[in-house]
Amino acid sequence: MTDYKLEAAKAAALMISAGQTIGLGGGKTIAYLVEQLAAQPALQASLTVTSSSFDTTALLHEKGFKLVAPAFVGRLDIYFDGCDVFDANLNALKSGGGIHVMEKLLASAADKFVLLGDESKAQPKLDTKYPMVVELLPQALEIVKQAITARYPQTRFVQRMSTGKIGALISDNGNLLADVYFEAFPDLEQLDIQVKMLPGVVGHSLFFQMAQQAVIAGEEGVKYIYPAVNHQVNG
Known part of the structure; x- marks a missing residue:
């Protein structure tokens, strides 16, 4: 059975360029992304990485990434994170981990904020089962x-x-x-x-008009989703 979170992580890894400063959130898809980057030693060595998640930070340390604390990050090239659900305009709820304040801080510092996950995350409207x-x-x-x-x-x-x-x-x-x-x-x-x-x-934990793109994977492959209505991101 295809692991769609892994497929989304593979697609996200292709969006990262050598020498970038990137931010990573938490969750299984992000852990997969860390593994994908660690499998490319030259790219890994060129990156500077920070994270909003204790678990992700521990994994990055274990894999030998160049880590910087969020307190010393003024700007990120790109920030990747998962979510519980996002709507057609990429408004997202990130409720599960309870670390949304740090996640939002890093997302706001990024030139590009990308949501990752399987196709179940994408819904026309936010699902009220998530608080x-x-x-x-x-x-x-x-x-x-x-x-x-x-x-x-x-x-x-x-x-x-x-x-x-x-x-x-x-x-x-x-x-x-x-x-x-x-x-x-x-x-x-x-x-x-x-x-x-x-x-x-x-x-x-409502991320209103912050994400610029979502990368999701499902039965029809990987999809790259943009907001249905244009908006100023991180403004």
């Missing part, structure tokens, strides 16, 4: 919860709790995470602005 994840200051939990549920009354606000210890799940930045489930997504542009402007919110 918008909000990272927020611990002191802001109740204030942010009340603000979101008041503005969007048909939502469920669920704080993420740890499965490895008693208590709240803490983000890589030392903050709390909460899943916001919508019955139907409101206007995405307004949602993007209104939630990130709430005092106490560090960031959310």
Whole structure:
């Protein structure tokens, strides 16, 4: 059986040129991409790489890549990442890992942000089974919860709790995470602005008009997808 995530990773590897500074997110497709690059020693040696993911960073270190911390990156040639789902305009939800704040930071620094995955990721509209994840200051939990549920009354606000210890799940930045489930997504542009402007919110997992391209693989092969509506990326 064909591994479509691997096929997408192979296609992504062909988009990388010697000497570039690249950023990588997390997940299985990105791990495949790391393996593809590591199999090309000359290309690997020429690259400077950073990542928003602890797991990906560990793999890059294991494979001997030239790593730089995100704090010392001002610009990336290209940033690759997976997602839960993206729509026809490449608006994406990246909710699973809870590292969307760092992912969005690196995506914003890239000349080109590319979504990777299998064909199931591409849907006409965002699927409401995936929440918008909000990272927020611990002191802001109740204030942010009340603000979101008041503005969007048909939502469920669920704080993420740890499965490895008693208590709240803490983000890589030392903050709390909460899943916001919508019955139907409101206007995405307004949602993007209104939630990130709430005092106490560090960031959310809706990537609105950030990706320039998606590379997906499925039964019909690899597809290169662009936004249905042109927009200014990373502006």
